[in-house]
Ligand SMILES: Nc1nc2c(ncn2[C@@H]2O[C@H](COP(=O)(O)OP(=O)(O)OP(=O)(O)O)[C@@H](O)[C@H]2O)c(=O)[nH]1
């Protein structure tokens with residue numbers, strides 16, 4: 001039986017409640033491990049729901065108990081203008097696209113939004129962001145090719161008249177010390193202009209990533225406390241089971257999910273949809 005069919009049979013009792021109740025905790029543990037819940041959490045959950053008459057609602061309730069407290073919507077405080085949001089994450093996780101999504105969302109709430117091209121590593125990165133900015137009609141702040149990203153952020157903050165500034169950063173592997181130091185510098189420099197900034201430090205996680213997200217969060221948190229996660233590419237075939245583990249271990253709010261490549265494909269994290277996604 002395929003993994004998703006197995007999980008479906010466990011969670012929604014497709015095979016009937018009688019048989020679902022007979023599914024042993026080992027089977028359940030295997031299914032949860034396959035879903036990227038991580039061994040420790042899979043084992044814990046499996047033990048906790050073992051012996052329940054009806055394993056299906058018990059498991060659903062357990063996952064809801066873990067996830068629901070961490071769902072949070074993006075909120076900005078314009079009295080702190082410019083309210084600074086930094087997006088970081090590993091290469092290709094969806095940072096630049098998410099900058100556009102947040103700009104679109106916050107503009108639709110009536111805020112003036114500027115985007116800041118601090119990925120000066122590749123010229124194409126600035127081009128990508130400036131295309132988004134012109135499509136969305138928001139201001140863009142950019143530096144020269146290879147300019148120190150921290151100084152681009154500093155200049156943007158000093159000259160910005162925007163309510164919100166969203167800073168795009170270069171993709172970096174969480175185990176690359178030099179690039180992580182560069183990110184730390186950006187945070188330090190931004191904080192020179194406003195000790196409370198960046199007001200939000202968001203880590204973008206790709207839903208297709210498995211247990212490696214744990215390492216990513218640990219390393220990015222060393223740079224500065226991560227205030228929230230956005231899970232990109234939830235529209236793909238990946239179901240993001242690792243999110244449950246992350247939520248459980250780090251207690252970091254989940255601020256939303258990306259569900260496509262265009263700027264309007266961003267929505268709040270829905271626990272219900274997520275659980276359904278696991279079984280579809
Ligand atoms: N289907 C889908 N594709 C996405 C989503 N978010 C981003 N992408 C695509 O993923 C690819 C990488 O997205 P980027 O936003 O460029 O990622 P990045 O983190 O800025 O990449 P680097 O700057 O190279 O590190 C692009 O092809 C995006 O269109 C999403 O939610 N769903």
Ligand SMILES: [Mg+2]
Nearest residue numbers: 095096119125
């Ligand atoms: Mg990018």
